[in-house]
Amino acid sequence: GQQVQQSPASLVLQEGENAELQCNFSSTATRLQWFYQRPGGSLVSLLSNPSGTKHTGRLTSTTVTKERRGSLHISSSQITDSGTYLCAMERAGGNYKPTFGKGTSLVVHP
């Protein structure tokens, strides 16, 4: 079946450092979407792009569909960036049924 692997599982940074989160998937994807999950559990959509690079604020999402991978770059990390980052892959050719990875837990220290 479809699998989405995220790495690293956890990451600890000092405030101001950059983070690079990886997402690898086993099927051809039509869309990769990144979510931020707050410590309390709520989810926020960050970026969605089928391929190429997309920016918003300090976030950059890059998807290389042919290589079945994506990444989320967080520049100049802040304490409030702490939480879990999930990627979700939508498979080509099927009904909309995104598959989620287990997430990367990010902790940013002052």
Next chain:
Amino acid sequence: SVLLYQKPNRDICQSGTSLKIQCVADSQVVSMFWYQQFQEQSLMLMATANEGSEATYESGFTKDKFPISRPNLTFSTLTVNNARPGDSSIYFCSSRDWGYEQYFGPGTRLTVL
């Protein structure tokens, strides 16, 4: 974008009881999705609910255990029947906008004793 609201935000119930989780969207949406998330695990799609039709369930989830109603384009209800401790998790409703981005409700944290 789509804003989704869920009620209750958390619940504690006894084994064998049933509970309902409501989801309301701030605009009309074609499909609503229900997800289950165990602690430190990924989100699992439970079912897809379209207005006026039976929900479509994913493997491992059944209509008898998790009946879903979708009476109109802004509302859905997930029921957890005969709740067991193994059902303790966070339940999210979700939908998409016309740009196909996915949005989630705040989640309902369920604890079954």
